[in-house]
Amino acid sequence: MSDEPQPQIPTRTYTQTHPKVLKQSAASAPASVSASTSATAPSSGNSPAPSATARLTWLLVLGVVLAALNLRPAITSLGALLEEVRDGLGMSGSVAGVLTSVPPFCFAVFGFTAPRLARRYGPGAVVCAGMVAITAGLLIRPFAGGTAGFLAASALALMGIAVSNVLMPVIVKRYFPDRVGTMTGLYSMALALGTAFAAAATVPMTEALGGSWRLGLAIWAVPAVVAVLPWLGLVRDRGAGTGSAGAAGAAAGGASAGGRGGAVPGLRLGRSRTAWALACFFGLQAAGAYITMGWMPQVFRDAGVPASTAGLLLAVTMVMGVPLAFVIPRTAARMKNQGPMVVGLGVCGLTAFAGLYFAPAAGAWLWAALLGVSNCSFPLALTMIGMRSRSGAGVVRLSAFAQSTGYLISIPGPLLVGVLYQHTGGWGLPIALMAGFLVPQMAAGVIAGRDRTIEEEAGVGD
DSSP: OOOSOOOOOOHHHHHHHOHHHHTSOGGGSOTTSOHHHHHHSOOOTTOOOHHHHHHHHHHHHHHHHHHHHTSSHHHHHHHHTHHHHHHHHTOOHHHHHHHHHHHHHHHHHHHTTHHHHHHHHOHHHHHHHHHHHHHHHHHHGGGSOSHHHHHHHHHHHHHHHHHHHHHHHHHHHHHOTTOHHHHHHHHHHHHHHHHHHHHHHHHHHHHHTTSOHHHHHHTTHHHHHHHHHHHHHHHHHTSSSTTOHHHHHHHHOGGGGHHHHTOOTTOOGGGOHHHHHHHHHHHHHHHHHHHHHHHHHHHHHHTTOOHHHHHHHHHHHHHTHHHHHHHHHHHHHTOSOOHHHHHHHHHHHHHHHHHHHHOTTTTHHHHHHHHHHHTTHHHHHHHHHHHSOSSHHHHHHHHHHHHHHHHHHHTHHHHHHHHHHHHHSSSHHHHHHHHHHHHHHHHHHHHHTSSOOHHHHHTOOO
């Protein structure tokens, strides 16, 4: 069990809403199924066979991994081919900036809808629909016939990513309550691997497919189709599907789930300095991450680096998150104040941007690695969200506030980089802007990293 602080789902609610899963003996399923939950479940002669429980558990594991692998290729594959897409569609730098701002916009807007959809249809069914939306968007966008259609199809794929972003951790916490750390690590590793692989493989696959950027982007619909299959099975079994409105509300419903998850009376996040600091920190790191995914290959290519190498450099940046996604949360959870870690990650980013400004090609591999370390502010932000509230209900509310508000804050970043790139014809000012974002990010992170909770700020008891 990870020592990271995690929102806990009340066992009683879990048992009432999921008798099919919880009425199993702990010995009849893999380790992913909690012995503690099976101990609390009532025995029944109608319990499914052990083999059915095991199948459901491993189907859940497969579904989580495949979904995570498909949550970033829609973004990083486009970054690797952005120049070809711009030329093919006649995009200006400003329009390309809009395109790279679409992911955080969709995550902010559609992420708000995920808890409500989960309460109505069940989180598994919504994730399944999200995988279908990703598949459809990836298939349609290269052949949409114009910039508007390309943007609309991208938004469709990103809508599926947005709801899955919100609900995948909910599914992990609900169905693997005694393996939250392990499953979250597996989920994070798969997410980073999918991100890095798409960045590294898109250009070579495009060349192997005859040099067509349209086919190079469309090919990523294939793994998305594969990711749909286990979720179809899960929804059919209703193990992760439509019969879970109550627990989905507690796990994903934020404030509206307070009746089941334990509301925190008098807690107003809009007046919490820590909540706003977390939102700003999350938003600024998200802006940096999407600028990196959308524009870094172009920075290297304009410096004379071959397109395939530029894709590999982005892959290096992304793959740094694989080991650090395990290390950073555990280290941060043991620290009372995460401010020093925030500053350390920010200094890595500042060093990388200084290198990109003065010697982008000469030290490209080092700058890519340092950017990857800096981008690990994301798992740190999630860890701090879990540490800044005393209760599970408070963590859910704080997470919704910090992530949704943060993604809104992040939207202008990639757009501003595109506008500056178009009007200056170079990367001097855009890189200075990227480095400038790190200064308020570090300041907000230091405030958010202090050893205090939102309940203490509001004067609310446990």
